Amino acid sequence: MNHDLNVLLVEDDDIDFMSIVRSFKKRKILNKITRAIDGVHALELLREETITKPFIVLLDLQMPRMSGLEFLDTIRNDDMLNDIVIFVLTTSDNEQDIVKSYKKHIAGYFLKDRVSDQFLDVVDVLDGYWRILQLPKG
Amino acid sequence: MDKKSPSDTAEFNISAYDQAEFNDLLFENMPDYAFVKNDSFKIVKANSAFLSMYPTNIRDKVIGYTTVEDYQPKEAELFLARDKEAFEQGYSETVETITFPDHRIRTLLTRKKRFEAIDGRTYILGIATDVTEREELIEKLRKSNDDLDQFAYMASHDLKAPLTAIAKLVSWIDEDHRSELPVGAIENFELIKSRINRMTQLLNDMLTYSRVNQTPHEKEEFSFKDLVLEQFDMICIDKEFNLSCCELIVSLQKDAIAIVLRNLLANAIKHHHLDHGNIDVTIEEKKGFYLIKVTDDGPGIDPQYSSKIFEMFQTLKPRDQQEGSGIGLAICKKIANHYAGDITLIDQPNGTSFLVTWPSVPTQQPPFKRIK
Structure with a gap:
């Protein structure tokens, strides 16, 4: 069983970020959320190893500088980082985005519109997933 | 409206000889490019509009020639294919963009019709209408309609994000501080929520409107x-x-x-x-x-x-x-x-x-x- 859920949240929107933090608090889940404001920032954090393993990534798609799909591309071509578990959390219900994301081996695709304004559903899923999940160590 | 008097009709009863002359008059003066080709694709007859496509110094090299070499090879290949189609099936029709021998680029609606002459040989009558302006306008209109749909889509999509953020902030204030707020403020918050819902509906319907005919x-x-x-x-x-x-x-x-x-x-x-x-x-x-x-x-x-x-x-x-x-x-x-x-x-x-x-x-x- 894993301890606290560690999340790298790649999200350019402050309110969405606050919203997710609130949802975790609401579920009384003690966790560590690290925020990156876009793909470039997220890569910096990952390469500096700022985030303690194990962790999962919650990724927005539309972001400045480096989009979610570009981030996925980079991660999957990086020998050091390509085993990271990534969930997409976006407003885009575009079929192309969904297909492209899964081709980059994401663990799941959540729609912001569909998950109410509080992301409680997403938090519940991630929490349940985290409790029984086995991730590579180190 | 005036009624047609018998003498008016009589004036149109022209003799067979006049008829031929009248046909020539019609052929010669029509604004469309008109031509007749024989079964070896040589032009045997052309009106003045057709001849005006060619620079003056080569106009005597039109009748009796295929004139294929006066056009871009790709374009010539296309109109020869339509010639063949007309000879084989009796009719062909196409909208084509052609570089004229005098280097103007025009879009033509060309119709070709096969017919048999008294000599027993088959020919095609070609009539090409210049539709360049029309096609350009259609293309412009199509583009501006697409742009408008795209704009409506982007506008409604992008306006939704800040609206959702406002909705969240309002609900958080409500959740965290409801007990501290005076009644008047709570009432106004309810009004804000109802306007947020209205705008969400408006944006969703705009999205639907802009996308409605995108999926066939x-x-x-x-x-x-x-x-x-x-x-x-x-x-x-x-x-x-x-x-x-x-x-x-x-x-x-x-x-x-x-x-x-x-x-x-x-x-x-x-x-x-x-x-x-x-x-x-x-x-x-x-x-x-x-x-x-x-x-x-x-x-x-x-x-x-x-x-x-x-x-x-x-x-x-x-x-x-x-x-x-x-x-x-x-x-x-x-x-x-x-x-x-x-x-x-x-x-x-x-x-x-x-x-x-x-x-x-x-x-x-x-x-x-x-x-x-």
Whole structure:
């Protein structure tokens, strides 16, 4: 069983970020959320190893500088980082985005519109997933 | 209008000899590029408009020549293919962009018709109409329509993000500080929430409007009655409405029809002056099209608004009295028109009745009538 859920949240929107933090608090889940404001920032954090393993990534798609799909591309071509578990959390219900994301081996695709304004559903899923999940160590 | 006097008609009775001369006059003076080719693709006759495509110094090298070498190889290949098609099948028609021998680039609608002359040999008569301006305008119009749809999509999509953020912040203030707020502030917060919902509805409907005909709906066979009942059950949730609907198995674009029916049924319920009422839906098959009628016993619509109601953002009541984006009927009209149908308000003393016409046969016709 894993301890606290560690999340790298790649999200350019402050309110969405606050919203997710609130949802975790609401579920009384003690966790560590690290925020990156876009793909470039997220890569910096990952390469500096700022985030303690194990962790999962919650990724927005539309972001400045480096989009979610570009981030996925980079991660999957990086020998050091390509085993990271990534969930997409976006407003885009575009079929192309969904297909492209899964081709980059994401663990799941959540729609912001569909998950109410509080992301409680997403938090519940991630929490349940985290409790029984086995991730590579180190 | 004046009646035709017998002497007028008599003046058109020209002799066979005059007829030939008249035909030449017609051929020579028509604004279209007209030419006759023989079965070895050589031009044997051409009018002055056709000859004017060629620079003056080579105009004597047109009649009796194929003139293929005067054109770009790719373009020549295309019009020779149409020549062959006309010789083999009797007729060909194409819209083509051609670089003229005098280097002008024009778009032509070219029709080629095979005929047999007294000498027993077959020829083709070619008539090419310059449609460059028309095609350019069509292209511009298409682009600006696409841009408009794209703009509406982007605008409604991007406006939704800050709106969602506002909605969240308001609900957080409510959650965290409700007990500290004075009554007046709480009332205003409720108003903010209702306006947020209204704007969300508006943006969602705008999105629907801009995307509505982007997905092509294929025809499928289905029970009209089942579709109406299905849509009705989705909308009529907490109100007592009676629905009557006739049955007909139809072959139509189901998903598109469903959107139209859903909007009409929702309007009938929403705008009814009572919380109960009757709705009647009928469908009739006519020659080449269906007539769908949705009638209710609500307050009715003043006929003076019969066209205004189909415009974007039009509502007949202030939105504070009756929630609505004012886009529903505009969506219905856009869909019906897309499938070459229409929707109109029927003038009647009681209640409201909408008539939808929807073609049952493919409406794709050849763009131009063929020459006989």
